[in-house]
Amino acid sequence: MTEIPLDYATLKILWWGLVGALLIGFAVTDGYDLGAASLLPFVAKTDKERRLVINSVGPTWEGHQVWLITGGGALFAAWPFVYAVSFSGFYLAMFVVLAALILRPVGFKYRSKRQSAAWRSGWDWALFVGGFVPALIFGVALGNVLQGVPFNLDSTLRASYDGGLFGLLNPFALLCGLASVAMLVMHGAAYLVAKLERGPVLDRAAGFGTWAGIGVLIFYAAAGVWLMVSGMGYRIVSEIDPQAVANPLRKEVVVETGAWLANYGKYPWMILAPVLGFAGTVLAILGLRKKAGWTIVASGLAAAGIIASIGASMFPFILPSTVNPNASLTVWDSASSQTTLFIMLIVTVIFLPIILIYTSWVFKVLWGRLGTEEANSAGAY
């Protein structure tokens, strides 16, 4: 590799934005699939209604799931430390997520392959688990990330971890889990309101979605207040060289009350993220009450704002450590090498627009509201 035209610090920041964009892409696209699956047993009562909900996301959920898979790959490539420490640290929680995510494709594809009512109801619950459990655990995981997780790094940078599955289930994390479920259920309901023909399923979705939206406002605000008063937050106190090679052990970090809110004073534009989170949710609630198709845009913006607000609050931290704050992973010391970040940037700049083009084309082909009859035709799931 000859001269790399972007300096290391710039690449690190760009990748912070790109990983965030991939997470937001996942929440905005697959998020409504997860939400719709969580709503499945409640908004759809008969077999025909359930196939209506399932087939509303049937042709597209598989592509959406790739946001998660590519997000995982990007984490591995751009922030190998974060990938290694978080995935092994959340070991059993990760297993539960994987088990739920395995059920989802199979549930979609296999449910209607047999007529038996027991078979179909079994897969309906599998789809519910496949939607609800990841929504809950992703929120719980983010709640833990905000508090810091108990890991340490030895001199060879091997990570060790003292905490199990139940350590993750603390009150703040559970609050974040609820916020996440409410957000995705609201988003899923907004999608059903936009995609389905008028009828009982759409009415029920609008009803559940409204309550979920109110839940988002309450849980998201409560989490914000909790952050403010609880003393959550970490700050780097040593000199930091943004161009330095990735070694998380070469800095000093303190736990500091309110540090997670300090960025909004330092970079006032970051306030846009939580504002978008609240405003999008309020708009989505209004839209759901009117059963308007544009609600999906509002709930998507809400999801983007809420996720961006977590990233903005924590910057430059990515994964703080409670047992050894100095070992915390940050944007400056957890990234891949300059070469890898640059190559991956080029690949992303080329392929992300292509992905957006063919995804839009697929949506264009499938444009239009889905009715019970079409959703129950032989070509559907």
Added chain:
Amino acid sequence: MPDLLVADLSRWQFALTAMYHFLFVPLTLGLSMILVVMEGAYVMTGKEVWRRTTKFWMNLFGINFVLGVATGITMEFQFGTNWSYYSHYVGDVFGAPLAIEGLMAFFLEATLVGLMFFGWDKLSRPAHWMVTFFVALGSNLSALWILIANGWMQNPVGSEFNPDTMRMEVTNFMEVLFNPVAQAKFVHTVSAGYVTAAVFVLGVSAWYVLKNRHLGLAKRSMAVAASFGLLSSLSVVVLGDESGYTLTDNQKMKLAALEAMWHTEEAPAPLTLIGIPDREARETHLEVQVPWVLGLIATRSLDGEVEGILPLVAIAEDRIENGVKAYDAVARLNADPDDAEARTIFEATKRDLGYGMLLLRYTDTPSTADEETIAKAAWDTVPHVAMSFYSFRLMAGLGFLFIGVFALAFYFISLRRNVPKLFLRLAVLIIPLPWIAAELGWILAETGRQPWIIDGVLPTFLGVSSLSASQVITTMVGFTLIYGTLAVVEVSLMIKAISAGPGARLFPAGGGGSDTDELSPAAAAAPSIKFDV
């Protein structure tokens, strides 16, 4: 030092989840291509029977595809969950192809696969065909990027250890991309997938012919499978040979182990056809050898040498001694990055750092290791010889069998147009064999690489996460239960779909044509293949 029990359990878990995942991948790779061929026939001829044929196989493709996707997610996350130190150590190099796979291939495949199933009535014929083509292209490109990642584990080119970050970093990405091991593995693996699908299509169609059902679909499918299978079974062996040739330069120990060749033979080396490798005695009993052949295959010459296991162990001993110096230099650089003397030593010995780390199995301080420990660690570089030896022979034998089957199929179907009943039965019986061959191929590739997780760079036991054995056992039991259940469900749905045949229930009403496609005018006009039943 990491827990060796956790390392072993994690290896079992990886083997379990990877081998399960690879039950679905080969059929996806090959069947997606066959769908492109069949739908192409539909688009070109406009004959309804080709549309029904394509949709029938597409239904089976779908049942198989979802499990490939579902189990693939586990694979991607497992590096982080169970192989955390590995992920840190090589993420800079290994993560990139994985991420590119997502961006370049999997997005394409997964975004369009929904439209492939749901878009029959929403798209024009050529547009739908294009969608099917992109699904196939996406699947095959996925395999390319995954095998570039895996190939780097076998032959870690284009990268270097950085003592400041304690990990491998990319020095030349082009070398990672055009790694000869990765390229050879890609073409070999993909053509093995094509063979799998061709055997599957041939066997299922033969079963229909034996039952005298859906003959219009069956004979067309057999014709496609016979020609596709003949080409791919020939390439899988030719390209497998290429794969073996790359071992000569890059993985000498794996080559020696799969030949159970203990001593370096005089050039050109003989090929051992059969034998019983004995690791304790360090020799192979009851060998039957063919002179010259191994030398020709492995070095493409009469005077090139193929090194044996014992001389390679002696080389490993030297490299371990050198690696200890590198290991100590890294520790000094960790304490003081400005230690110039340590950096000089590191630069001179860094190629052998991984070998020094082999000693960590026996001691926390490699520099204190005695001669005997070093000899033991050097002997650890020998993989399980018997497993490599037998799995290679069985895999290669099956490869030649497929060539024979498809040559016959091609002869009967395309030239003589008269297929004997015995052959049809054989075609049904061999359906499971390509899966066995593919799994054996992976066993050879991955156990043949041991004790390395990255050949010569990082020993496998060091790659694991800091977990307890009970945690790993919990997830292993969980995966076994889920995967076991899904395997039963999948096979039962496949059998149900095959015995139902291309029935009306699978297709939207009003698609034209009757269920009994063998009686339709289109079928009657098809090439007249006779079946000797």
